[in-house]
Amino acid sequence: MKGSRGALAVSAGTRKSFTLLWVFLFVLSLLLQYAAPRTALSAGPVLKAGTVQGFEVDGDLKSGDAASNPGAIPAAQIDGSLTNGDDWLDGASGNGVVDPATPPVSKLIADKANSNTDDQFIGGAKELDTCTWGYDTGPITGKDDIKHVMAYAKFVGNSAFFYMGAERIINNGDTHVDFELNRNPFKVFPGAPGVSKPDRSVGDLIVALEFSNGGSVPVVTVYEVAGVSNCLKSGQVAGETVTVNDITSGTAVHSATNFVDLANAGFGYTIPSFEFAEASIDLAELGIQTACPGLSAGSIRTRAGGDVSSSQLKDTVDPFPIDLNNCGKLRIQKRDAQGNPLGGATFTVSPNPIPGGSGTLTITDNGTNDANSANGVIEIDPAKPDTYTICETDPPTGYKLPSPACQTKTVPNNGGFADATVTFVDPRKTATTTLVLQSSNPTDGSFIDVNSSITLVVRETNTGESTLSNVNITGTNSCPTTGTTAGKWIASATKVGGGAFSGSLSTGQAVDFTCTFIADGNDFNWSATGHGTDELGDAASLANETVNGSYDVLMPATTLTIRTNAPAQVHEGDSVTIVVREANTGEGTITNVHVDGTGPCAANWVASSTKVGGGAFSGSLASSEAVDFTCAFSAPASDFSWTADGKGTDALGHAVPATGEHQQGSVDVVSPSTSLTLKSVSATKIHAGDSVTIVVTETNTGDGSLTNVHVDAGGDCASFSP
CATH class of the missing domain: 2.60.40.10 (Immunoglobulins)
Structure with missing residues (x-):
């Protein structure tokens, strides 16, 4: 049965094409890192139950019941005392580590049992020579047919512990369950197409859990891969042959079986006595110090005999991930000033935190090596424990680098994202422009004649930090919009200083717009306003973006x-x-x-x-x-x-x-002139004392009117009256 990650899983075991790299790599790292050369120890029948770092190795599957010795293990085979703790499945207290399974920390596989469609090895398949491996389906001998297998990895400080368990369908005869822990995931070799096999390396582990004496004595033997060679088929690499050393240490191993039937064991049925066994190994006690990368891919299979090199492989389940690394995790968060996630940034991390990597890592949000697909979050998982300098080198579109652009962060052994998260807050690029009147003909503000042709040239300059697109000019009482014909603001084909203008301006660049129009008979004001769109699609600020002027249609009088x-x-x-x-x-x-x-x-x-x-x-x-x-x-x-x-x-x-x-x-x-003539005299001869009347006529013989016309008298005439 094939197991799904992250939940209680049933695995059909068909063709090991699924990558079980977590479990294998985890164990591999621990086994590869041992401090001193070890001599091979002979594994003997060892049954030593106990509660190991809070986990019950008690011949039972449920947590919180070890103190009552549910597996009825003889006192002589108990190391110290059995105390309540965690176990495979939830019980009265503690936690069930595979209830549900949480890859890559734990794995529970329910395999087909007593089935004609159960995956199995072909005849002649040997543990240490994967060129002999092949798969088919069919019923498996009862003593080698597993129903459930389980694995669990745990760190206590920097020390790693690996727990394993297996249930077979009958307790008749000896069988061996091999738990293999590799650094590398399974792969298909070119000489054996369609057959998924372990990609072994020196330091990988094969942990054999033997149901000995019918299952009454579970024996644990730990083999470490000492050498790896390719094996060929038809001239192509079809697998590997390995040599192993037995590095078992009695103080590093605990194991237990059920001496009694386990009613209501957690799988919905009673598990008969001696059909369930479990064990733990202390990798530090074996001299194996965890590393990054470590052992992170696991697989499980059974073999009929005790000789690891010659006995035939039987049942198999798909490989699975297991965490036996001391790797940590590193998270880089990218935010704007309001705390919103920003995608697309690029960072450098020095030294390179990728296991096996060197130099400086360059990583882009949602690019290679980013384990998180969300925008604004880069997750490097796994990451080697170390102190890193993280620098933002290329901010998201529309934003600029923060100050400072670099931060340091320490990734601890086995740390999570909460232990090593850095946040970079990028300020948004400013989007500002300045519009100025470059020239005017006639001069702006001057008098013009009716129907005069006016030409205005304005210059739009990108004074901000963001590249601007859709740069254009609108106007009033002049050219209303940008265009390519008279009566429009026509953009120059060339930016100021050179380079074709296609609607965009980078920081510091400028372009001229020309407007030509005919004045009517009235005085008027004109204005021009620059526009642009920043890298995030928002309009640039309108500050300093309007110029205006006026013309006086001259009316002299x-x-x-x-x-x-x-x-x-x-x-x-x-x-x-x-x-x-x-x-x-x-x-x-x-x-x-x-x-x-x-x-x-x-x-x-x-x-x-x-x-x-x-x-x-x-x-x-x-x-x-x-x-x-x-x-x-x-x-x-x-x-x-x-x-x-x-x-x-x-x-x-x-x-x-x-x-x-x-x-x-x-x-x-x-030109005045007058004429005075005698008109009449009343008598020409008179006596003294007679009355005499003389009449004269004054005539205006010139031009113009005369005033104060009068005649002065003389002689015997005292006066003349008109």
């Missing part, structure tokens, strides 16, 4: 007004002064401000040296400023007209509009 007008009428030669005021009532500064005219002021308009409100006038007027121009002359002989036209050049070099820039007037040059 000036107004010419009369401050001092010419009189309506003058006499020839009179002094005439006309003053006009030129005011900048529009936008922008006007240069070359002057006044042209006609008539007497054709070339006589003289600007004031001071602008209205103060400040020297040098030909320019800022918005809302004004200056007076004066035209002074002597009146000509004839009536005349005059004009004044304000002139100037706007901020874009164009002549200011003529609207509101014209003034004019006319002057009547007066």
